[in-house]
Amino acid sequence: MTTAAVLFDLDGTILDTNELIIRSFLHALRGVTPPEFGREHIIPHMGKPLKDQLRHFTGRDDVDDLLAAYREYNLREHDALVKPFPHVAEVLERLKAAGLKIGVVTTEMRLTASRGMKLAGIDGFMDAVVAFDDVEHPKPHPEPVLKALEALDVRPERALMVGDSPADMQSALAAGAVPVGVAWSLKGERVLLETGARHIIHDMRDLYELAGLERRTP
Numbered sequence: 001m002t003t004a005a006v007l008f009d010l011d012g013t014i015l016d017t018n019e020l021i022i023r024s025f026l027h028a029l030r031g032v033t034p035p036e037f038g039r040e041h042i043i044p045h046m047g048k049p050l051k052d053q054l055r056h057f058t059g060r061d062d063v064d065d066l067l068a069a070y071r072e073y074n075l076r077e078h079d080a081l082v083k084p085f086p087h088v089a090e091v092l093e094r095l096k097a098a099g100l101k102i103g104v105v106t107t108e109m110r111l112t113a114s115r116g117m118k119l120a121g122i123d124g125f126m127d128a129v130v131a132f133d134d135v136e137h138p139k140p141h142p143e144p145v146l147k148a149l150e151a152l153d154v155r156p157e158r159a160l161m162v163g164d165s166p167a168d169m170q171s172a173l174a175a176g177a178v179p180v181g182v183a184w185s186l187k188g189e190r191v192l193l194e195t196g197a198r199h200i201i202h203d204m205r206d207l208y209e210l211a212g213l214e215r216r217t218p
Helices: 018-029 039-045 050-058 064-081 088-097 110-120 143-152 166-175 189-194 204-210
Strands: 005-008 101-105 128-130 159-163 178-182 199-201
Touching (some): 005 143, 018 039, 018 050, 039 050, 064 110, 088 101, 088 204, 101 143, 128 143, 143 159, 159 166, 159 204, 166 178, 166 189, 178 189, 189 199
Parallel strands (some): 005 159, 159 178
C-alpha cells in the first residue's frame, strides 16, 4: 500500500536533544536521587512523559518542584544544545515535494516542541503537530498517532511512524501505522525491534525507499 504520510517523534528522532534531556534530569534530580544516579539510569526511560519519569526516578508522587527545575534548565540551555540530526531538512523537503503529508507526534509540551522545530528551521514542513498537551493519553497509547492521522486525513496503514523509543513503536502499532525505528536511538536497535519496529533506518534518507521514492546518490 502506498505511503501517504510520515509521522515523526521529535526528541532523539529528528532533533538531537539527548544531551539537553539528560543534563536537565541531572540538574533537577541533584540531591534527590542517590549519588550514583546517572545517564545510564535515564536513557532507558527517555520518550516517556516527563512526570512519569520523575516519579519513577524518585519514588515520589508529587514531582511538581522537580518538573519546574527540569523545565527551567531545559529552556535556559535549549538553544545551545539542540540541533537536527543529519539530512533532516533535506528529507522533509523531498517527502513534502513528493506529496506526502508530514507530522510530529511528541511527548514534549507544544511550547518546547515548537521552539525546537523553529530553531532547526523545520517547522514549516509540518502539516500536523500533536504534543503532550494536545492529548489525554500520551504515547505509548495510540491516541497521539491517531489524532495526527485524523488531522492529516490519512488511514493508519498508509502512514509510517518514525521514532527512537519503545513508546513510539508501541503507539504506532496500537494505532495501526507502520513503526520505523532509528538506529541512532540511545536505546539501541534491538530494543526497538523487540517493541515492534518493522523497519530500522540507519540514515534519515533511508525513508525515501520506505516511502516509495528513489534514493538519490549523495
